[in-house]
Amino acid sequence: GAGVSQTPSNKVTEKGKYVELRCDPISGHTALYWYRQSLGQGPEFLIYFQGTGAADDSGLPNDRFFAVRPEGSVSTLKIQRTERGDSAVYLCASSLTAGSLDTQYFGPGTRLTVL
Amino acid sequence: EDQVTQSPEALRLQEGESSSLNCSYTVSGLRGLFWYRQDPGKGPEFLFTLYSAGEEKEKERLKATLTKKESFLHITAPKPEDSATYLCAVKPNNNNDMRFGAGTRLTVKP
Numbered sequence: 001g002a003g004v005s006q007t008p009s010n011k012v013t014e015k016g017k018y019v020e021l022r023c024d025p026i027s028g029h030t031a032l033y034w035y036r037q038s039l040g041q042g043p044e045f046l047i048y049f050q051g052t053g054a055a056d057d058s059g060l061p062n063d064r065f066f067a068v069r070p071e072g073s074v075s076t077l078k079i080q081r082t083e084r085g086d087s088a089v090y091l092c093a094s095s096l097t098a099g100s101l102d103t104q105y106f107g108p109g110t111r112l113t114v115l
Numbered sequence: 116e117d118q119v120t121q122s123p124e125a126l127r128l129q130e131g132e133s134s135s136l137n138c139s140y141t142v143s144g145l146r147g148l149f150w151y152r153q154d155p156g157k158g159p160e161f162l163f164t165l166y167s168a169g170e171e172k173e174k175e176r177l178k179a180t181l182t183k184k185e186s187f188l189h190i191t192a193p194k195p196e197d198s199a200t201y202l203c204a205v206k207p208n209n210n211n212d213m214r215f216g217a218g219t220r221l222t223v224k225p
Contacts, residue, residue, distance in 0.1 A: 042216050
């Protein structure tokens with residue numbers, strides 16, 4: 001079956017611009033996670049959704065970052081007033097439920113470059 | 116604070132040369148430890164979940180083991196296609212997100 005998909009695969013923007021990154025989870029998965037991965041590092045948790053609601057947004061670095069999942073499926077990560085330090089690969093993962101040991105399956109990521 | 120440390124940072128092996136990767140962790144109660152493989156430009160690919168000390172899981176040339184303080188990923192007779200970054204992650208008792216280590220970059224030369 002189809003895995004997690006993310007669009008765009010690459011995004012280049014200028015400092016101060018607004019960007020939206022999209023994640024399409026595996027069909028039927030109720031939990032959705034966003035991570036950020038910098039070069040040479042492991043993924044760093046940003047936010048996770050159970051259904052439509054953000055169950056934990058403690059990893060969002062500041063109020064320029066926001067994510068939504070209005071219908072409990074597709075999610076959009078929104079970054080306002082982008083900064084060069086926001087450059088990274090943004091990964092999305094989904095799991096069947098938010099159960100403690102449900103496996104998270106990752107998408108290919110969106111590489112964001114802020115010039 | 117929950118921490119995951121992987122060693123070595125990079126490992127170069129000859130084809131057929133077995134070795135082990137280490138993942139040391141400190142967490143406030145471990146619900147699960149996860150191993151992922153990540154190829155360049157791709158997202159992490161799930162390999163194993165370990166739940167309790169003493170548990171072992173195998174898949175092809177890979178075997179993962181778990182103690183109360185660390186996990187090992189043993190690679191037996193590796194092939195060039197095993198070249199990738201191997202990521203370890205833990206799920207603490209108090210939340211649903213995973214805490215990742217920085218990974219071990221494995222290169223297997225033919």
